[in-house]
Amino acid sequence: MLLLIPGPVQTRPEVRACMAEDIAPWDEDFRDEYAAMRPRIVAIAGGNWGEHVSLPLPGCGHMIIESALRTFVPPGGTLLVVQNGGYADRLARLAREAGRSVVSLHGPDNRPMEPERLAAALAEHPECAHVALVVSETGTGIVNDPNVLGPVIAAAGRRMICDAVSGFGALPFRIADRPECDVVVFTSNKCLEGMPGFGFAVAPVARLEACRGNAGSWVMDLVDVHDHALRNGWGSFRFTPAVQALRAFGKAMDIYEAEGGQEGRLARYMRNRDVMREGLQALGFTPYVAPEHQGPIIVNVFQPVDPNWNFTKFRVAMKNKGVILSDFYTTDVPTMRFGCIGAIAESDIRLALSKVADVLDEMGVGARAAA
Numbered sequence: 489m490l491l492l493i494p495g496p497v498q499t500r501p502e503v504r505a506c507m508a509e510d511i512a513p514w515d516e517d518f519r520d521e522y523a524a525m526r527p528r529i530v531a532i533a534g535g536n537w538g539e540h541v542s543l544p545l546p547g548c549g550h551m552i553i554e555s556a557l558r559t560f561v562p563p564g565g566t567l568l569v570v571q572n573g574g575y576a577d578r579l580a581r582l583a584r585e586a587g588r589s590v591v592s593l594h595g596p597d598n599r600p601m602e603p604e605r606l607a608a609a610l611a612e613h614p615e616c617a618h619v620a621l622v623v624s625e626t627g628t629g630i631v632n633d634p635n636v637l638g639p640v641i642a643a644a645g646r647r648m649i650c651d652a653v654s655g656f657g658a659l660p661f662r663i664a665d666r667p668e669c670d671v672v673v674f675t676s677n678k679c680l681e682g683m684p685g686f687g688f689a690v691a692p693v694a695r696l697e698a699c700r701g702n703a704g705s706w707v708m709d710l711v712d713v714h715d716h717a718l719r720n721g722w723g724s725f726r727f728t729p730a731v732q733a734l735r736a737f738g739k740a741m742d743i744y745e746a747e748g749g750q751e752g753r754l755a756r757y758m759r760n761r762d763v764m765r766e767g768l769q770a771l772g773f774t775p776y777v778a779p780e781h782q783g784p785i786i787v788n789v790f791q792p793v794d795p796n797w798n799f800t801k802f803r804v805a806m807k808n809k810g811v812i813l814s815d816f817y818t819t820d821v822p823t824m825r826f827g828c829i830g831a832i833a834e835s836d837i838r839l840a841l842s843k844v845a846d847v848l849d850e851m852g853v854g855a856r857a858a859a
């Protein structure tokens with residue numbers, strides 16, 4: 489199967505093969521393997537080991553996002569959420585349900601938040617000590633660049649929390665260059681192309697002490713993850729982890745580095761994105777996002793208005809031809825998302841586009857442009 493979805497993404501056979509063995513997380517050989525990963529993860533985030541730390545937690549992306557919100561925003565604290573997409577809506581919900589107050593800075597979901605609007609909102613809301621943003625908005629494919637919004641947050645004397653889950657490892661980001669950043673979170677899957685199963689937070693060590701006691705949850709307390717490592721070693725775990733997924737992540741990092749790290753991966757994804765966007769337009773689809781706001785992770789197009797169109801029928805027919813597509817959309821009007829990330833190349837995109845053409849013909853969908 490070819491996965492053309494924004495997660496879980498296609499992985500390489502060498503990465504999947506790491507899952508085949510029974511291993512114990514507390515075995516000394518695996519402890520060494522894990523301990524060696526932690527500075528590598530900090531390096532991928534552009535941090536300096538010693539000054540910045542990697543804090544892994546088993547689980548999905550939402551779990552590491554909630555952990556970061558709980559750890560860095562004190563109970564009863566208020567954060568401003570840059571809310572211009574469906575994944576930002578999720579972040580706001582995670583914060584509210586964890587008992588934090590949210591000030592929403594809403595914006596259209598087809599373009600990045602303007603720095604001027606963020607500056608004005610921060611001036612209006614001195615109670616917001618933190619700003620949380622979704623870097624690559626998985627609902628539409630736009631990018632809120634922390635290298636653009638971070639300086640606004642720094643100038644206002646606030647702290648930044650980045651949900652970098654969908655673009656981390658491909659989009660340029662160096663935590664050492666963003667001193668206003670309290671934490672950046674991402675997962676083992678998506679652009680790092682490991683197996684799903686782990687979330688990672690990278691944070692400045694100096695910020696952790698001030699956050700002691702914030703989380704209100706033992707499992708999700710990133711300060712406790714750090715304390716435990718200081719007491720028991722960087723290869724230790726508090727609870728039973730998805731150990732095979734972690735071993736596979738080590739292999740995924742080898743492959744990432746061999747591809748040229750962030751620059752190499754971004755170049756491949758941008759090529760995938762260009763082929764995808766141009767190919768979908770050539771088939772008659774209308775992109776949801778204007779070319780100047782189109783990020784490299786996801787291409788979103790309007791669903792056709794043709795009376796023969798049926799999203800579920802289309803998706804199932806694509807699956808029967810070996811291509812898995814996302815089964816939902818977050819926009820107000822019906823759209824569909826095509827992922828450009830994972831262990832896929834231009835040739836895979838071209839193959840998928842030819843299947844899209846076949847399925848549309850079989851369904852008799854002639855009118856494919858937005859109304």
Ligand SMILES: *Cc1c(COP(=O)(O)O)cnc(C)c1O
Nearest residue numbers: 495548549550575622626653654
């Ligand atoms: C994938 C993703 C998540 C996490 O999703 P999970 O299903 O919880 O792993 C969070 N934020 C963004 C922006 C994402 O793309």
